[in-house]
Amino acid sequence: MKKKEKIFKEGVRNSVCFGTGEAYFCPMCGSPCNTENLTLEHVPQDSISGKEIILTCETCNNSSGHLYEYDLSKMFKQNEIHKALFGFLDETSEIHRVFFKHGDIHLNADLKKEIMPDGSSFFRIKMLKEHNNPEELRRSSEVLRQISDNKSPFEFSISTSKYNSYKKTNVETAYLKSAFLALTSLLGYSFAFSKHCYHIRLKILGRNSYDYAPCISYEHNGVPKSCILELFEHGSFLVSFEDALVFMPHPLCDISIHNRFLDTLKESGGRMTCNFVLHEFPTSFVGIMDRDKSVAFREDPIQ
Ligand SMILES: [Zn+2]
Numbered sequence: 001m002k003k004k005e006k007i008f009k010e011g012v013r014n015s016v017c018f019g020t021g022e023a024y025f026c027p028m029c030g031s032p033c034n035t036e037n038l039t040l041e042h043v044p045q046d047s048i049s050g051k052e053i054i055l056t057c058e059t060c061n062n063s064s065g066h067l068y069e070y071d072l073s074k075m076f077k078q079n080e081i082h083k084a085l086f087g088f089l090d091e092t093s094e095i096h097r098v099f100f101k102h103g104d105i106h107l108n109a110d111l112k113k114e115i116m117p118d119g120s121s122f123f124r125i126k127m128l129k130e131h132n133n134p135e136e137l138r139r140s141s142e143v144l145r146q147i148s149d150n151k152s153p154f155e156f157s158i159s160t161s162k163y164n165s166y167k168k169t170n171v172e173t174a175y176l177k178s179a180f181l182a183l184t185s186l187l188g189y190s191f192a193f194s195k196h197c198y199h200i201r202l203k204i205l206g207r208n209s210y211d212y213a214p215c216i217s218y219e220h221n222g223v224p225k226s227c228i229l230e231l232f233e234h235g236s237f238l239v240s241f242e243d244a245l246v247f248m249p250h251p252l253c254d255i256s257i258h259n260r261f262l263d264t265l266k267e268s269g270g271r272m273t274c275n276f277v278l279h280e281f282p283t284s285f286v287g288i289m290d291r292d293k294s295v296a297f298r299e300d301p302i303q
Contacts, residue, residue, distance in 0.1 A: 003040065003052060004035060004038070004040055004055065005035065006284065007040070007052075007053070007054060007055050007284055007285045008024050008035050008038065008055060010284060010285035010286070010287065011024040011025070011054075011055065011285050011287075012024050013287070013290075013291075014188040014189050014285065014287035014290040014291075015189060015290075017188070017287070017290040017291055018188060018189040018190055018193070018290045020189065020193075024038065024055065025189065025193075026038070026055075026056050026057035026060055027054065027056065027180075027181065027184045027189070027192040027193075028056050028057070028060040028177075028180075028181075028201055028204055028205060029057060029059065029060050029201075029205060030193065030201075031057055031059075033055075033057045037057055037058050037059075038055040038056070038057060038058070039055065039056060039057070039058055039061045040052040040054075040055060041053070041054050041055065041056045041061060041181060043178050043181045043182050043185065044174075044175070044178040044182075044241050044242075045069045045072060045073070045174060045178060047069070047072070047073040047076065048072065048073070048076050048241075048242070048243075049242075050178070051283065053181070053182075053185045053282055053283055053284055053285065054181050054184060054185045054284075054285050055285075056181075060205065063205065063206060067170065067206075068167075068170035068171070068173045068174045068177075069174045069177075070170075071166035071167050071170035071171050071174065072166070072170070072171050072174035072175070074164040074165065074166040075164070075166045075171050076243075077096070077163075077164045078160055078161055078164040078166070079243070080093065080094065080096065081093075081096045081098065081111070081160040081164075082160065084096065084111070084112075084113040084123075085111075085113075085123075085158075085160070091115055092112070092113060092114050092115050093112055093113040093114075094112070095110045095111070095112045096110070096111050096112070096160070097109075097110060097111075097163050098110075098111045098158050098159065098160055098162075099158065099159040099160075099162040099163070100127075100156050100157070100158055100159075101156060101157045101158075101159065102140065102143055102155065102156040102157075103143075105136050105139050105140050105143065106133075106136060107127055107132055107136055107137070107140060108127070108128075108131040108132055109125050109126060109127045109128075109131075110124075110125070110126045110127075110128070110131075111123060111124070111125055111126075111158075112124045112126075172214045172216055173203060173204065173214070175214065175216050175241070175244050175246050176200065176203060176204060176212075176214040176216075176246060177204045178239070178241065178246070179214075179239035179241075179246035179248055180192070180197065180200055180201070180204060180248070182228065182239050182281065182282060183228065183237055183239060183248055184285075185282035185284065185285050185286060185287075186228055186279055186282040186286055186287075186288060187251070187287065187288060187289040187290070188285075188286070188287025188288065188289050188290030188291070189287070189290055190251060190287075190289040190290050191251050191289060194251035196249040196250075196251055196255050196258075197249075197251070199212040200212055200248075214246065215246070215247040215262050215265075216244055216245065216246050216247075217244065217245040217247075217270055218243065218244050218245075219245075219270065220240065220245060221270055221271060223238065223240050223245055224240060224278070225240055225241070225242055226240060226241065226242060226281045227240050227278055227279065227280060227281055228240065228278075228279040228280075228281060228282075229276040229277070229278060229279070230250070230276060230277040230278075230279060231250070231261070231274050231275070231276050232250060232252075232253070232275075232277070233274075233275060234257060234258070234261035234274060235249060235250045235253030235254060235255070235256075235257030235258040235260075235261060236248065236249060236250055236253075236257075236258045236261050236262075237249075237250055238276070247261075247262060247265070251289070
């Protein structure tokens with residue numbers, strides 16, 4: 001069976017269990033859909049190596065999502081350049097476009113970190129004629145001549161953000177969408193259509209009638225990557241991606257417990273010891289809450 005049909009059937013099964021009848025509903029806008037107007041959605045998004053685990057309607061998939069997801073891609077690109085430049089990446093990097101500045105001379109260059117078989121590394125910086133203004137190139141050669149004349153040192157700065165500047169709020173919305181879809185895949189419509197998620201869905205759909213502020217951490221602080229932690233006593237779920245953690249409300253708990261937890265978390269500087277149940281990152285529309293509401297909450301929290 002094709003992946004799309006498999007997920008569609010899982011969605012229909014979840015809808016029946018949830019009590020909304022034999023239909024697939026787009027988890028974001030809530031419209032009933034057939035396979036023709038549904039699209040496979042990557043979670044997290046495709047550009048940061050997500051997997052197709054759920055279906056959303058074409059309208060939602062083609063809407064504002066692309067705008068903020070593009071910002072997340074740019075943040076990733078910038079992080080990759082930083083990792084290459086500062087040595088966190090111990091393998092040959094992709095080619096990154098960077099921007100060199102010397103006084104008022106601006107030059108575009110391609111930067112690539114290469115790792116040699118003996119483990120040493122070096123940067124290859126390629127300034128291509130076709131990517132630069134001929135006048136700037138001519139002036140830069142004059143600068144280089146000045147070094148031989150001992151007139152001035154050759155000093156330049158590199159900007160990694162000129163081509164990858166992004167809006168932090170859009171990055172947050174992109175992560176919020178991924179966390180919402182990951183939890184919907186794991187728990188089912190019982191999560192997506194819970195009252196706690198109403199404003200989250202509005203935010204994801206770009207209808208900012210309510211200013212929902214996502215709670216995201218870019219440091220894992222000991223939390224394993226690519227999994228979901230259920231923090232029942234704190235009324236929350238924690239969706240862990242490769243580069244970020246997103247805190248989400250637990251649909252079976254009072255929202256005030258979740259909000260209180262976020263406040264305490266902020267006061268503690270993000271360092272708290274919590275009991276949790278570990279869930280593997282979903283690979284399809286599992287919907288464990290739709291099937292059996294007791295499945296999601298095991299009695300054996302892991303320290
Ligand atoms: Zn939709």
